[in-house]
Amino acid sequence: MPEIANILSESDMERVIKRISHEILERNKGPGNLVFIGLQKRGVPLANRIVANIEKFEGARVDAGKLDITFYRDDIGRSIKRDAQITDISFDIGGKNVILVDDVLYTGRTVRAAMDAIIDFGRPRSIQLVVLIDRGHRELPIRADYVGKNLPTSRSESVEVKLKEVDGTDSVTVVKKE
Amino acid sequence: MLSNKSLLDIDSLEPGDIELILSNADSFGEISKRKVKKVPTLRGKTVFNLFFEPSTRTRTSFEIAAKRLSADIVNFSAPDSSLKKGESIIDTLRTILSMKVDLVIIRHPDSGTAVMMDRLTDIPVINAGDGKNRHPTQALLDLYTINKEFGKLKGLKAAVVGDFLDSRVARSDVALFKKMGMDVTIVSPTMFLPEDFSEIKVRHCIDDVIEDCDILYMLRMQFERQSRKFYPSVMEYKRFLGLDMDRLKRMKSGSIVMHPGPVNRGIEITDEVMDVKGKLADKIVIEKQVTSGVAIRMAILYLILG
Numbered sequence: 001m002p003e004i005a006n007i008l009s010e011s012d013m014e015r016v017i018k019r020i021s022h023e024i025l026e027r028n029k030g031p032g033n034l035v036f037i038g039l040q041k042r043g044v045p046l047a048n049r050i051v052a053n054i055e056k057f058e059g060a061r062v063d064a065g066k067l068d069i070t071f072y073r074d075d076i077g078r079s080i081k082r083d084a085q086i087t088d089i090s091f092d093i094g095g096k097n098v099i100l101v102d103d104v105l106y107t108g109r110t111v112r113a114a115m116d117a118i119i120d121f122g123r124p125r126s127i128q129l130v131v132l133i134d135r136g137h138r139e140l141p142i143r144a145d146y147v148g149k150n151l152p153t154s155r156s157e158s159v160e161v162k163l164k165e166v167d168g169t170d171s172v173t174v175v176k177k178e
Numbered sequence: 179m180l181s182n183k184s185l186l187d188i189d190s191l192e193p194g195d196i197e198l199i200l201s202n203a204d205s206f207g208e209i210s211k212r213k214v215k216k217v218p219t220l221r222g223k224t225v226f227n228l229f230f231e232p233s234t235r236t237r238t239s240f241e242i243a244a245k246r247l248s249a250d251i252v253n254f255s256a257p258d259s260s261l262k263k264g265e266s267i268i269d270t271l272r273t274i275l276s277m278k279v280d281l282v283i284i285r286h287p288d289s290g291t292a293v294m295m296d297r298l299t300d301i302p303v304i305n306a307g308d309g310k311n312r313h314p315t316q317a318l319l320d321l322y323t324i325n326k327e328f329g330k331l332k333g334l335k336a337a338v339v340g341d342f343l344d345s346r347v348a349r350s351d352v353a354l355f356k357k358m359g360m361d362v363t364i365v366s367p368t369m370f371l372p373e374d375f376s377e378i379k380v381r382h383c384i385d386d387v388i389e390d391c392d393i394l395y396m397l398r399m400q401f402e403r404q405s406r407k408f409y410p411s412v413m414e415y416k417r418f419l420g421l422d423m424d425r426l427k428r429m430k431s432g433s434i435v436m437h438p439g440p441v442n443r444g445i446e447i448t449d450e451v452m453d454v455k456g457k458l459a460d461k462i463v464i465e466k467q468v469t470s471g472v473a474i475r476m477a478i479l480y481l482i483l484g
Contacts, residue, residue: 072218
């Protein structure tokens with residue numbers, strides 16, 4: 001039997017996302033120059049939740065887009081192919097502070113690919129990274145600016161993030177593979 | 179991720195393959211709308227565009243698709259080649275394969291050339307049209323265009339109009355449309371029909387389908403492929419099979435007109451219809467087919483090479 005540990009419950013997750021929303025506003029001195037880009041698949045609803053929080057806290061609307069990094073992966077032809085999801089960035093990112101949102105930060109290769117992709121859309125003033133879980137084991141010099149929870153893991157474990165919008169429930173669990 | 183290494187015809191495509199190609203094409207279509215229309219997906223791959231027959235849109239469509247995915251593409255067209263110097267086609271194919279390319283796209287006036295090429299090599303081959311036989315990427319881009327227009331495929335009524343006998347587009351489209359549950363009628367005079375023809379509905383005049391079809395697929399009159407003169411006159415062709423303003427106006431609301439290009443203006447479709455403005459212009463989706471072609475070919479290159 002695989003061992004399962006619960007890391008975040010539904011209410012934990014809500015608090016974490018609220019806290020991150022405040023941190024983003026604090027560090028960027030308000031929502032004025034922010035745009036959000038969620039990474040397919042689970043970064044997209046996370047970005048939308050932060051955007052909804054910011055609208056509630058500040059009464060300001062900020063743009064949110066979605067990005068699929070399949071075309072920018074460095075392991076094309078070496079791993080199982082993924083179905084390409086929709087990329088939709090229908091606003092100008094030039095000169096903006098782009099907040100990139102993903103669920104789990106692991107090797108950093110996805111974030112590397114996402115930064116390459118974003119720069120093809122324009123020259124942002126900055127790119128900042130939000131992750132719900134940072135599980136370590138980086139293979140590239142990449143770090144997150146806003147972290148929901150630091151979670152030391154071994155490579156044999158897998159971190160499963162579930163979100164209501166995609167999976168019907170909010171939870172983070174660690175599954176130990178045998 | 180497709181079931182076969184090569185794309186040679188429609189018959190060997192599994193339903194899952196077709197679904198995968200259609201669902202990925204949207205993502206690739208988005209790249210062509212960006213300011214920077216290039217992603218690094220197929221960096222370092224070499225694609226050989228091997229065209230033994232004149233082609234503008236298919237060749238450039240593959241070329242643009244490959245370039246937007248960062249693959250290197252080499253164009254070969256027959257008039258420049260050593261075929262003129264007397265090299266046999268098999269030796270030409272072997273020469274190209276010896277250069278270690280990653281994929282070959284082939285167009286040839288003889289049916290079966292793509293299959294022959296595929297048997298010579300382990301690398302993937304895409305059939306971009308072989309004689310009167312098959313043109314699978316055209317059929318897939320047509321299907322994708324239809325799916326985008328209607329949001330569904332099953333049950334749609336498609337009428338394929340014109341010279342069926344000489345048309346690899348018609349053969350591929352009819353096979354694919356039927357496979358996806360569409361209701362297909364061929365509108366063609368008897369002399370343009372092949373002998374083995376029992377399973378498909380046939381009509382002889384465009385007026386029999388014009389008011390009822392969702393998709394009016396006009397084939398090109400293939401003068402270059404007709405070995406005998408089948409049809410008495412262009413006038414008669416127009417009378418039974420041509421699309422003019424009067425017929426366009428009789429088409430039902432929401433229906434569309436397609437053509438694989440290049441159009442023989444004044445034969446299959448009149449100038450007036452080609453240049454129609456206003457509401458009726460929405461029915462003519464010929465340019466959308468070309469746009470779809472790039473997206474579909476990007477998806478196919480990615481699914482085969484990526």
